[in-house]
Amino acid sequence: MAPPATDPQEEPVTSTVVVLDPARPEGALVDPSVPLVRIDDQGLTRGDGVFETMRAVDGRVQKFSAHHRRLTASTRLAQLPVPSEELCRRAVELALAHAAPGGDGGLGAEHSVKITVSRGTPEDGPWSWIVVSPVPESTFRQRREGVDVVLLPRGHDPAHDAGYPWLLPGAKTLSYAINMAALRHARSLGAEEAIFTAGGRRVLEGATSSVVCARVRDGNRVLVTPEPSHGILPGTTQAKIFDAARRDGWELGYGPLYPADLMTSDAVWLVSSVRLAVPVRRLDAQPLPVDPGLTRLVTGYVTAD
Amino acid sequence: MAPPATDPQEEPVTSTVVVLDPARPEGALVDPSVPLVRIDDQGLTRGDGVFETMRAVDGRVQKFSAHHRRLTASTRLAQLPVPSEELCRRAVELALAHAAPGGDGGLGAEHSVKITVSRGTPEDGPWSWIVVSPVPESTFRQRREGVDVVLLPRGHDPAHDAGYPWLLPGAKTLSYAINMAALRHARSLGAEEAIFTAGGRRVLEGATSSVVCARVRDGNRVLVTPEPSHGILPGTTQAKIFDAARRDGWELGYGPLYPADLMTSDAVWLVSSVRLAVPVRRLDAQPLPVDPGLTRLVTGYVTAD
Incomplete structure (x- = not known):
């Protein structure tokens, strides 16, 4: 076991x-x-x-x-x-x-x-x-070194639950057994974290985090995240990063994101309140670009007063 | 509240x-x-x-x-x-x-x-x-008097989760927040219990029970339940009822069931280990036939040694 x-x-x-x-x-x-x-x-x-x-x-x-x-x-x-x-x-x-x-x-x-x-x-x-x-030190290490992530199907598109209050859409409940099982599964595959996907492999969110990626091309800087409230928990950290990034001149995008979009980004992070912005080092064993400068910048957005 | x-x-x-x-x-x-x-x-x-x-x-x-x-x-x-x-x-x-x-x-x-x-x-x-x-007495009362039930969409077809072990398909976990919220919603609508439905209003299961219905026509006695393992928890009580009913000469059917199938049944029960077979008296405020003789028979199947 x-x-x-x-x-x-x-x-x-x-x-x-x-x-x-x-x-x-x-x-x-x-x-x-x-x-x-x-x-x-x-x-x-x-x-x-x-x-x-x-x-x-x-x-x-x-x-x-x-x-x-x-x-x-x-x-x-x-x-x-x-x-x-x-x-x-x-x-x-x-x-x-x-x-x-x-x-x-x-x-x-x-x-x-x-x-x-x-x-x-x-x-x-x-x-x-x-x-x-x-x-704990393990969190600081993840911020510095990044994590390996696997994509795991969520089975269904949680956006389909959004119209039904008895399904508690957007509530952060104690019923996290599946999120914990996804993390165990990721670890059994040699990774540290999981990102859930819906049909067509559309990117949803991490098991306990939001997904944010950056594209820097021809002087354009764009931060992209899967559409909030579309079947995923609206992330307070993602929201704070986006607010600060907008003021700093970034363009902002909201999903849909597919694995190929992450693969071709210049940086991908799992973001949440305590981990801040943890770089995704590998996605399904494929190396992703890690940009310490961008990570420092995004971390600065979330830690700013 | x-x-x-x-x-x-x-x-x-x-x-x-x-x-x-x-x-x-x-x-x-x-x-x-x-x-x-x-x-x-x-x-x-x-x-x-x-x-x-x-x-x-x-x-x-x-x-x-x-x-x-x-x-x-x-x-x-x-x-x-x-x-x-x-x-x-x-x-x-x-x-x-x-x-x-x-x-x-x-x-x-x-x-x-x-x-x-x-x-x-x-x-x-x-x-x-x-x-x-x-x-408690409340359970005995439900067995005697039946319950009013509302149909609530499950948002998605849980069968779509079945191929993914990290979604814990068929595991009876402590993560029951949605099931409890569905019961609260049912009670806010004046009912006592909820039955989840998938796309096209296909019947899945009760919030904490399985659904079984009986059709008795022209000397044919048929017990029907939604297909077990097709996105629902396989019920030990439903299985025991079906085993005994088969020996007693009933024909057995396994879903798909739609609300109209329940409406035209001769009896519908919520079954689980402690409640045994509780008659559904009303479904979405429509009266259903309650047959005390059939309830006694089915209760006998599940309580037999």
Whole structure:
């Protein structure tokens, strides 16, 4: 059996946890080394909850409002309550104030900040918690060295789900078993990450990231990503990169993208809040151009205040 | 906000829990009223685990081997370990021996028996647990009175996922957020249950059940269900009903089924291990024929030893 795939943010590290529940509505620090969750919590029994993962640098969370907006959209679809942005901010600050020192990959002291809302037990109902962990070295290594990626069919075009709220389109739920299985499959093929494709091999998104590629030709600089909301989770990191790139004079394109489009790009990245922009070094074993200058530029867009 | 939908088996009841983990490989009784699960358990953070729900009557689990086979298939797809059938049996016996008295709806003392395998924490790895709960009165009422059902598009045909093991086709995972959202949506429409449909309104399966219908014409008795494995979870209860019905002289049919086929049937049931055969009383607000004699017959097939 292959070793269990774990998210880089979920390697065993010293985490700080703040719980917000009816007994502790303002949020309270708890000891994460002891069990905190009941066995009939519906986040566990049914993957019935939603989450956001954010990046804090030197104790400050990036694009907090954008994350809270997406968390709110997820909770609305899932009919869950959401703590206010102010309440979340204060709970995150509490967790960060007690966190182990952040990881340092050259961009400051970095923590991942994950906020989860679970439906809880039938008895006690919904609750939330925040987990703050130092960003591990494996993430910094991926930013520096890039990753090998395989394309995996998603089986269907998730855009077909978009009209049906009960399919939770665009909600970031705890039901990630398939995304985790795709990462295990990618690792069994000697790669580190997976990009899902729809019919005709149209590029959708990474298992836990968005896909962005750059084309620099004849003085034209174009950033392209698959059409957001077209069956994929709208990425807060992709959106921030595009906003900053537009101001910096880039042209912007939105899908459809096919493998050949990635193969002929001048750089392809997997982007997400904590990983920032990780270069794709190989796609289905084919080498892709890696451009450290472009990666620095795009990373600067996402880390800018 | 609508009240949170909860599975009938997950109403707050007195449950008995047996945990199987590296420290307790043979299984040990634990107190379910205290938290048992760590906040970084990947069953919780990623819906990354699999489960089976079984029915015990008078302390005896029905079709245990069929459930253990499906659990094994699920764990294989998810690359998780599975406790042996013998180990599971002994752990279930331990839980049943300490369980609160079973619910009695006229068919004996009934418990639901749920076995879950989670990927666990990155630190400690996979573990399993068994939850035994008395079957609640709400389940007996549904068996007697039937349920109102709405048809909800699944967005895509899950059969398209079947060729891709990383999409976990046929695995019963903890990632059930969409199934729970479909039930909430059904309840917001005044119904109790949902049946998913694919393109052209082809009938797939219930949110947590299989669909079986009966046609009795000119002395011919035919049971029909959507084609198993064609993008739906093969139901152990549907399989047992069909086996017994065949021996009893029924003809058997396997989909495709469309809403009109259900509308013109002589009885339609949602079937699953604990609910047994629950008559569909209304489909999208249209009354369906309910035949208590046929329901008793089909219930007899699934409860037979």
